[in-house]
Amino acid sequence: METVAAAAGVSRATASRVFHGSTPVAPGTRDAVHAAAKTLGYVPNTMARSLAARGSDILGLLVRDPTNPAYGLLFSELQTQVSRAGLEMVTVAPSRDEGARYERQALNRLLGLRVGGMFVATGVIRAEMLEPFLDIVPVVVVGRPESHPRIHSVSYDEDGNAAQLADAVAAHGHRSVAVVTPSAANSVPEHRRGVAMARRLREHGVRVHPVASPTFGRAEEGGLDILGLHRSGRITAAMFPSDWRLLAFLPLAQAAGLQAPDDLSLTGCDGVLPGIDLLGFTTVRIPVERAARRAVEVMRALRDNRTRTPTEHELLPGTLVPGRTLGPAPHPV
Amino acid sequence: METVAAAAGVSRATASRVFHGSTPVAPGTRDAVHAAAKTLGYVPNTMARSLAARGSDILGLLVRDPTNPAYGLLFSELQTQVSRAGLEMVTVAPSRDEGARYERQALNRLLGLRVGGMFVATGVIRAEMLEPFLDIVPVVVVGRPESHPRIHSVSYDEDGNAAQLADAVAAHGHRSVAVVTPSAANSVPEHRRGVAMARRLREHGVRVHPVASPTFGRAEEGGLDILGLHRSGRITAAMFPSDWRLLAFLPLAQAAGLQAPDDLSLTGCDGVLPGIDLLGFTTVRIPVERAARRAVEVMRALRDNRTRTPTEHELLPGTLVPGRTLGPAPHPV
DNA sequence: TTGAAAGCGCTAACAA
DNA sequence: TTGTTAGCGCTTTCAA
Numbered sequence: 001m002e003t004v005a006a007a008a009g010v011s012r013a014t015a016s017r018v019f020h021g022s023t024p025v026a027p028g029t030r031d032a033v034h035a036a037a038k039t040l041g042y043v044p045n046t047m048a049r050s051l052a053a054r055g056s057d058i059l060g061l062l063v064r065d066p067t068n069p070a071y072g073l074l075f076s077e078l079q080t081q082v083s084r085a086g087l088e089m090v091t092v093a094p095s096r097d098e099g100a101r102y103e104r105q106a107l108n109r110l111l112g113l114r115v116g117g118m119f120v121a122t123g124v125i126r127a128e129m130l131e132p133f134l135d136i137v138p139v140v141v142v143g144r145p146e147s148h149p150r151i152h153s154v155s156y157d158e159d160g161n162a163a164q165l166a167d168a169v170a171a172h173g174h175r176s177v178a179v180v181t182p183s184a185a186n187s188v189p190e191h192r193r194g195v196a197m198a199r200r201l202r203e204h205g206v207r208v209h210p211v212a213s214p215t216f217g218r219a220e221e222g223g224l225d226i227l228g229l230h231r232s233g234r235i236t237a238a239m240f241p242s243d244w245r246l247l248a249f250l251p252l253a254q255a256a257g258l259q260a261p262d263d264l265s266l267t268g269c270d271g272v273l274p275g276i277d278l279l280g281f282t283t284v285r286i287p288v289e290r291a292a293r294r295a296v297e298v299m300r301a302l303r304d305n306r307t308r309t310p311t312e313h314e315l316l317p318g319t320l321v322p323g324r325t326l327g328p329a330p331h332p333v
Numbered sequence: 334m335e336t337v338a339a340a341a342g343v344s345r346a347t348a349s350r351v352f353h354g355s356t357p358v359a360p361g362t363r364d365a366v367h368a369a370a371k372t373l374g375y376v377p378n379t380m381a382r383s384l385a386a387r388g389s390d391i392l393g394l395l396v397r398d399p400t401n402p403a404y405g406l407l408f409s410e411l412q413t414q415v416s417r418a419g420l421e422m423v424t425v426a427p428s429r430d431e432g433a434r435y436e437r438q439a440l441n442r443l444l445g446l447r448v449g450g451m452f453v454a455t456g457v458i459r460a461e462m463l464e465p466f467l468d469i470v471p472v473v474v475v476g477r478p479e480s481h482p483r484i485h486s487v488s489y490d491e492d493g494n495a496a497q498l499a500d501a502v503a504a505h506g507h508r509s510v511a512v513v514t515p516s517a518a519n520s521v522p523e524h525r526r527g528v529a530m531a532r533r534l535r536e537h538g539v540r541v542h543p544v545a546s547p548t549f550g551r552a553e554e555g556g557l558d559i560l561g562l563h564r565s566g567r568i569t570a571a572m573f574p575s576d577w578r579l580l581a582f583l584p585l586a587q588a589a590g591l592q593a594p595d596d597l598s599l600t601g602c603d604g605v606l607p608g609i610d611l612l613g614f615t616t617v618r619i620p621v622e623r624a625a626r627r628a629v630e631v632m633r634a635l636r637d638n639r640t641r642t643p644t645e646h647e648l649l650p651g652t653l654v655p656g657r658t659l660g661p662a663p664h665p666v
Numbered sequence: 667t668t669g670a671a672a673g674c675g676c677t678a679a680c681a682a
Numbered sequence: 683t684t685g686t687t688a689g690c691g692c693t694t695t696c697a698a
Contacts, residue, residue, distance in 0.1 A: 047691080049692055
């Protein structure tokens with residue numbers, strides 16, 4: 001900046017004011033500085049700036065698994081919303097090597113940068129790990145339900161989404177349905193969805209056949225159970241806790257000569273897999289965009305008014321995507 | 334750090350040495366400092382550190398679209414490899430709002446952080462945009478072929494991958510094949526793959542039916558052409574430039590009562606869509622993990638030896654995934 | 667509207 | 683093995 005200031009014939013302080021834009025600067029001076037900066041290819045040093053200013057407009061996002069399309073989309077949307085709000089954002093992810101240690105490391109990377117706010121999109125960091133920093137930096141948990149009395153969160157209404165799907169299945173006249181429910185150890189949100197679907201179906205008087213789906217990478221397992229249930233005429237529909245699981249079931253169904261929804265109705269959940277809409281799945285689209293928007297709004301409120309913003313725990317409902325894999329029950333059971 | 338040093342009864346310099354770990358510190362002193370840091374919840378200020386040290390071990394990744402599973406995977410793998418190398422990494426993505434302006438903004442965010450190296454995984458930033466910074470910070474372009482004489486790159490061998498698939502199709506006896514080829518404006522890598530597939534097929538003496546796939550979001554378009562070609566008996570296989578396109582074709586095929594590979598053989602390309610392996614696509618898996626590993630190795634070499642590392646332009650071959658959607662040609666054409 | 671000067675939290679010689 | 687000291691590049695009072 002020294003060089004830029006010299007080239008423009010002003011002091012460093014004035015150059016600083018031009019870039020920061022807080023105090024008024026004479027138009028002529030401003031132009032001279034900008035011109036000098038452009039020709040010299042000057043990019044302000046964020047480090048020095050936030051060091052001197054004791055804080056920055058850079059927000060941090062801690063994301064669990066960029067491989068997961070839901071997180072990828074969240075990343076992308078948050079970035080866009082943050083940009084629109086005139087702030088910046090950098091993202092970190094933990095190393096994939098096993099261990100919560102890397103989550104901490106990623107958290108520290110953000111803390112070390114002294115970000116002006118943190119979005120946390122990982123279930124592995126527990127609330128207690130965040131607690132010490134709540135007074136230092138605004139934290140918004142996003143995409144994962146959080147009930148800590150001091151941590152703000154914006155997440156998806158998994159129970160409501162599951163209920164929407166169960167309602168749709170029941171409304172199509174299905175009276176006996178398989179529900180794939182992975183264990184909680186396997187996937188917390190999927191487990192929760194499965195449980196909620198089953199509960200709601202039962203409220204409709206529908207008979208539920210729970211299908212465990214124990215292993216993670218081999219989603220076929222529950223699939224064979226479903227084929228068996230269908231062959232013996234005990235179900236007319238199968239509900240999956242994610243589009244991914246439903247996708248995994250398709251080749252099995254196809255091999256068995258099943259057509260959805262004529263032979264068997266199928267539902268997924270999520271609606272974010274790229275290209276998934278083209279498959280015509282009946283599913284619920286989680287409101288990633290809205291979550292991003294709300295998360296940024298909450299963050300802004302927190303930053304503007306650090307003192308007393310009441311803790312918010314928002315739950316955003318998804319949207320039922322009718323699709324082509326859910327049809328009327330073929331025959332009364 | 335002042336507070337920590339005081340609590341441990343040492344000077345700031347000593348505390349610094351403990352965290353930085355360059356110069357030897359007496360074990361007793363070290364423990365005292367660590368203890369003090371722990372109880373005080375101290376996280377070193379990266380800003381101040383890299384300001385004072387004139388540089389940092391933080392690398393930056395500029396990623397085009399975190400929504401794309403190939404980039405998501407690359408992000409994740411780079412993070413892991415960087416961690417293993419004892420370095421750190423932060424990632425930025427441009428806002429999704431239109432315009433190359435946001436790409437620049439994202440680039441500046443990284444530059445402003447004075448990262449110690451940059452991975453660039455976006456086709457939108459052109460080489461000329463990077464040129465001014467090549468002397469300031471090591472740059473490695475990854476996932477996109479780059480031929481700039483001063484910019485290092487590690488990317489996928491799209492032509493080779495396309496050839497592998499074409500070879501497999503020809504080897505299965507197909508003599509007349511549809512090849513979906515989007516325009517370059519639509520997607521550069523997909524266009525390139527389509528062209529390369531067609532070329533290689535022709536070298537095998539196979540008759541190629543090019544299928545344009547003009548619009549982006551509506552991949553069905555080319556699909557109808559393929560169904561027509563198949564109905565009239567003019568093709569026995571269809572090659573898609575990405576798994577995504579193939580996925581989009583599936584519902585059409587299913588609606589038309591087609592089974593792969595009995596009625597029509599199908600191939601994709603990429604192999605990274607989550608859950609895609611379960612569909613049994615015949616495809617090529619792009620070597621994302623290897624690309625990440627090599628990119629980090631190149632980066633380390635650049636950082637260690639800034640002066641004269643000859644520019645590398647690596648092209649990594651993918652792996653053919655046999656799958657179940659490619660079978661022998663049903664009858665001679 | 668501008669400049670001078672005092673730090674922000676840390677590292678890196680240099681001395682001790 | 684440790685302390686002292688001079689900055690790193692910037693922002694921000696305070697005067698002018």
